[in-house]
Amino acid sequence: MVNLHPDYSAKKGALLVFFAFLVYYLATAMAxxxxxxxxxxxxxxxxxxxxxxxxxxxxxxxxxxxxxxxxxxxxxxxxxxxxxxxxxxxxxxxxxxxxxxxxxRAGSALLCALTLGLIFVALHRYLNNRWLAVGGVLLIGLLPQFVFIASHxxxxxxxxxxxxxxxxxxxxxxxxxxxxxxxxxxxxxxxxxxxxxxxxxxxxxxxxxxxxxxxxxxxxxxxxxxxxxxxxxxxxxxxxxxxxxxxxxxxxxxxxxxxxxxxxxxLSVDPGHIRSFAKEGVSLADLILRNYDHFLDETLVASIGNLDWLRLRLGLPQYLLYTTVLMVSAVYV
Incomplete structure (x- = not known):
């Protein structure tokens, strides 16, 4: 069936996405x-x-x-x-x-919910498919790192x-x-x-x-x-x-x-006590190619495994979501 009002449908969907995720992010922000x-x-x-x-x-x-x-x-x-x-x-x-x-934190929740509303409209307009737009919003909006950003x-x-x-x-x-x-x-x-x-x-x-x-x-x-x-x-x-x-x-x-x-x-900290890779003579090649001081390990863990400087551990639902994202990405590649 042909949608006679695609723009109206996209705007209505964007509003639903916005309000649904705003409620969700406000709840996580309060928790x-x-x-x-x-x-x-x-x-x-x-x-x-x-x-x-x-x-x-x-x-x-x-x-x-x-x-x-x-x-x-x-x-x-x-x-x-x-x-x-x-x-x-x-x-x-x-x-x-x-x-x-x-x-x-309501400010971050609001900005991230608005972001997902825009993503829905953009995907709907570009792909001309409501369900692909919904899928894209869910993949982004439920990513633990994105939820974390929306919650503080x-x-x-x-x-x-x-x-x-x-x-x-x-x-x-x-x-x-x-x-x-x-x-x-x-x-x-x-x-x-x-x-x-x-x-x-x-x-x-x-x-x-x-x-x-x-x-x-x-x-x-x-x-x-x-x-x-x-x-x-x-x-x-x-x-x-x-x-x-x-x-x-x-x-x-x-x-x-x-x-x-x-x-x-x-400035109340002794500049000589401020650590940096540059001051230690560590190059980008050392970080990326030689994994200096477990840089790659901790970066991946902080980005995928744990949040907030490795203080917040994720559970099975989050890992299942990441696995889904990886599988979808592999299919598209």
């Missing part, structure tokens, strides 16, 4: 004890400042109000999307009287969401004409990538190349489309770079200079 997840105090501080002050921190004036680590770093100098979402979600859910340390406050959730949003826009670009709405959405997605995490920026050159090769607005709409992309970038995350320039100057749009200043001022 996970505080202290799970890397840099939990630093992430909490990034959201707490925005929640209590209602704005982004300005340094060095706000340094006494922040938790600055022994290494002289603070999450207030990182792209703030995850902390903005966490603070906003906690404000909306403040009536629950759940402890803030746990409530901030972190900036990876923002990076995953923003890049997924941009990929969704690029798929729409490949499958249809560039209209004003798509131009604005694409710009907004690029802006959100800027606002999410520095490592997410790695995807921007790929997205830019795809836009150059495949973006073809209708005749007479080139200028409008370019303007809308620019507006979207500013709305999505370009404003943060503008905020930084306003407060720290043209030479510090990404907060690297103020970061060095704060690090020098608040």
């Amino acid at each position: 996970l004890p505080y202290g799970a997840g890397p840099d939990y105090d630093a992430h909490f501080d990034g959201a707490r400042f925005i929640y209590t002050e209602g704005r982004l921190a300005i340094l060095p004036e706000d340094a006494p109000k922040l938790h600055i680590t022994a290494y002289g770093s603070t999450r207030a100098l990182r792209p703030p999307l995850s902390y903005l979402v966490a603070a906003g979600a906690a404000r909306l859910l403040s009536w629950t009287e759940i402890e803030l340390r746990i409530l901030f 406050l972190n900036d990876d959730s923002a990076a995953i969401f923003s890049v997924t949003f941009l990929i969704y826009c690029l798929i729409r670009l490949l499958r249809g004409p560039v209209d004003p709405t798509l131009a604005l959405l694409t710009g907004t997605a690029i802006g959100l990538v800027l606002l999410s995490k520095f490592t997410a920026w790695v995807f921007l050159p790929i997205a830019g190349l795809m836009l150059l090769l495949f973006a073809r607005p209708s005749a007479g709409q080139w200028l409008l489309s370019i303007m809308l992309v620019g507006v979207g970038i500013m709305l999505g995350g370009g404003w943060w770079i503008g905020f930084n320039i306003w407060h720290y100057g043209w030479n510090d749009p990404l907060l690297f200079n103020i970061g060095k200043t704060i690090s020098t001022q608040y």
Whole structure:
């Protein structure tokens, strides 16, 4: 039977996926004890400042109000999307009287649930098959590492969401004409990538190349489309770079200079005691080819076997899911 309303079906399915996984991730977020997840105090501080002050921190004036680590770093100098979402979600859910340390996790749950909604729509549009889209969502959404990211406050959730949003826009670009709405959405997605995490920026050159090769607005709409992309970038995350320039100057749009200043001022760890592979003379070849200090073993265990710096062990259901993913991958290969 032919589906006469594929877009409506995809949007309806995306909403169902979003709400189902939001409930699931909120449940896992409430169940996970505080202290799970890397840099939990630093992430909490990034959201707490925005929640209590209602704005982004300005340094060095706000340094006494922040938790600055022994290494002289603070999450207030990182792209703030995850902390903005966490603070906003906690404000909306403040009536629950759940402890803030746990409530901030609702931001990660929200971002990851939105990510899966976008994945469903993207797969549905690209593959034109509802059940393949459902399968893709389940394979990603139930992966233990993804569930873990959705269950504690972190900036990876923002990076995953923003890049997924941009990929969704690029798929729409490949499958249809560039209209004003798509131009604005694409710009907004690029802006959100800027606002999410520095490592997410790695995807921007790929997205830019795809836009150059495949973006073809209708005749007479080139200028409008370019303007809308620019507006979207500013709305999505370009404003943060503008905020930084306003407060720290043209030479510090990404907060690297103020970061060095704060690090020098608040560093309480002897730099000579900070371990790194580079300082020990260990090369990438030593890590990958010679498995220095069991680097590969622990990396695989941390990525597949155990989570949270090897502190959370997985059970049989999770291993069965991983086995299923491996078998499906083998079939497609």
